[in-house]
Amino acid sequence: MATRRPTEDTAAATEGFRPRVDNRPEQIIGIACRLFAKRGYEGTSxxxxxxxxxxxxxxxxxxxxxxxxxxxxxxxxxxxxxxxSVRAAVDAAPTPLEKVRQYMLVSADFMDADRDSWMAGSNAFWMGAESEPRTLAIALRNEYETLLRSCIADAINAGEFRPSNIALTGRFLLSTLNQISRWHNPKGAMSTREVVEQYLDMALHGLQATARA
Amino acid sequence: MATRRPTEDTAAATEGFRPRVDNRPEQIIGIACRLFAKRGYEGTSxxxxxxxxxxxxxxxxxxxxxxxxxxxxxxxxxxxxxxxSVRAAVDAAPTPLEKVRQYMLVSADFMDADRDSWMAGSNAFWMGAESEPRTLAIALRNEYETLLRSCIADAINAGEFRPSNIALTGRFLLSTLNQISRWHNPKGAMSTREVVEQYLDMALHGLQATARA
Incomplete structure (x- = not known):
């Protein structure tokens, strides 16, 4: 695993007490993000x-x-x-159904662009309920999930989606997204976006061959 | 959290050297299973x-x-x-589509019956690739996934499912199943089976309102 070592990093034992090292926090964040994504929060010291x-x-x-x-x-x-980034794409989409599609595809793009960052954010919610950093993260996660639910509700109201349990439909779609980082190889044949395009086809049109009566 | 303490367990400092305590391994397994499910493998000592x-x-x-x-x-x-248990249900189902349904529903029943056990098994695959116990577990996980894929392939061949990428369709369905333990409250209003029944309706018939042409 490559480490990002700044060129001025020669006096490691004392440098911590310099008042400012410009990009040090970002370097630490990048490294920590990769370790948290790989080993989880508990597994990283x-x-x-x-x-x-x-x-x-x-x-x-x-x-x-x-x-x-x-x-x-x-x-x-x-x-x-x-x-x-998801909200910008949703706002720009012309119909509720297209908003759902964009929500999923832009989330996939986010995963393609920065897998570690996605995993750190995604793993945050599976930590024990007693973990300190959860509260604000959960508020953001709720914001992310609520955005999808409102798109689904709009799609049902517009007659584009069949009526359904909106919360459960949101979880159904997010489940497929959340599991991708568990099996998908970013260097493999398909991008995350390509996976999600196929998932959307399955989710929107169904697996069954015969059209509903 | 309740601990299962055997009644004869009074001389804790020496008992480890008794040759046999009948149900001790099962007790340890039950406790370890609960801790692994709650804190993960790395987080449990x-x-x-x-x-x-x-x-x-x-x-x-x-x-x-x-x-x-x-x-x-x-x-x-x-x-x-x-x-x-999944294989028995699949073998008994009359059609490929019903085999897929039974696969999902019996997996849900397994989760309803023993959530900790499901989570320990499910979490096993998200451990780092270098972890020791993975090889045999992965063989079993492959057996579990292969069973679903063969049901999906049969459903496509029988004309019950639209043609699709079989591996990806399997992942799509398993994703919805695997994420349930992350959000579903076993003491809540819906059983896992009831959740999966709704998921199956979405996955089989699609979210979109209009029937395919």
């Missing part, structure tokens, strides 16, 4: 992150007082970026 | 398991030489039981 970043724990503490703060920052940044 | 079981680490080592062995046993037992 501050020591792991400091070692991978080739800095002292003191330098790490200077930027992030504890693991929760670091994780918090990563998850919130990821979710905010995801929601912003 | 042998110390946690011994404490919850109110036995010494020596007693735990007597039955399971390490965490891998314990996890291995739990995952393999869970998956074997899941596959056996």
């Amino acid at each position: 501050l020591r792991d992150i400091a070692e991978e970043a080739q800095i002292t724990k003191a330098a790490l503490y200077y930027h992030f007082p504890n693991k929760e703060a670091l994780y918090h920052r990563i998850v919130l940044d990821s979710l905010r970026a995801l929601i912003d | 042998l110390r946690d398991i011994a404490e919850e079981a109110q036995i010494t680490k020596a007693a735990l080592y007597y039955h399971f030489p390490n965490k891998e062995a314990l996890y291995h046993r739990i995952v393999l037992d869970s998956l074997r039981a899941l596959i056996d």
Whole structure:
């Protein structure tokens, strides 16, 4: 695994006490994000992150007082970026059905662009309920899910979707999305978007061959 | 969290060296299964398991030489039981489409009956590739997935399903199943089976209102 080592990083033992190292927080976030995505929150220690970043724990503490703060920052940044790009695409789509499609496809693009970031955001919700950084992350996750549900409700009201349990329909679609990072190889033959295009065809038109009466 | 403490368990410091305590391995497995399901493999230590079981680490080592062995046993037992019940239902179903339905519904029943066991088995595949107990578990997981794919292939060949990428269709259906334990409250209004019945309606008939031409 490649580590991003800044060129000025030669006095590792003392550098933590410099008042500013411009891109250090971003470097730490990038490394932590990759480790959280790979090993999960519980499986990643501050020591792991400091070692991978080739800095002292003191330098790490200077930027992030504890693991929760670091994780918090990563998850919130990821979710905010995801929601912003999905919402822009939904707003631009002409019909409720197309809004649902765009929601799914732009989420797929987000996964294609930054898999670690997606996984860190996605894994956040499967942590124990007692975990500290959850509250704000859950508010963002709710915002993300609520956006899909409102598109589904609009599609039903417009007669484009069959009537259904809206919350369950949202979970149905999000389930397919959330599991992709568990099996899909980003370097494989299909992009996440291509997978989701096929999923959308299945979900919208159904697997069964005969048209409904 | 209730712990199952055997009545004879009064001399915790020495009992580990008794040659046989009949149901001790099952007790340990039940506790470990619950902890693995709740905290994941990495987040659960042998110390946690011994404490919850109110036995010494020596007693735990007597039955399971390490965490891998314990996890291995739990995952393999869970998956074997899941596959056996799903296969029996699939064999009894009259048509390929009904086999797909039974596959999903009996998996849901398995989740309803023993959520911890399902989660331990399900989580096993999301562990890092370097984890020891994975090989046999992956063989069983492949057996489980292959069974669904063969039902899907039969449904396509029988003209009951539209032609599709069979592997991707299997993942599509399994995604909805795998995510349930992440959000569904077993004590809530709907059973897992009821959720999966609605999912099957969506997946088989599609969300879109208009019948395909």
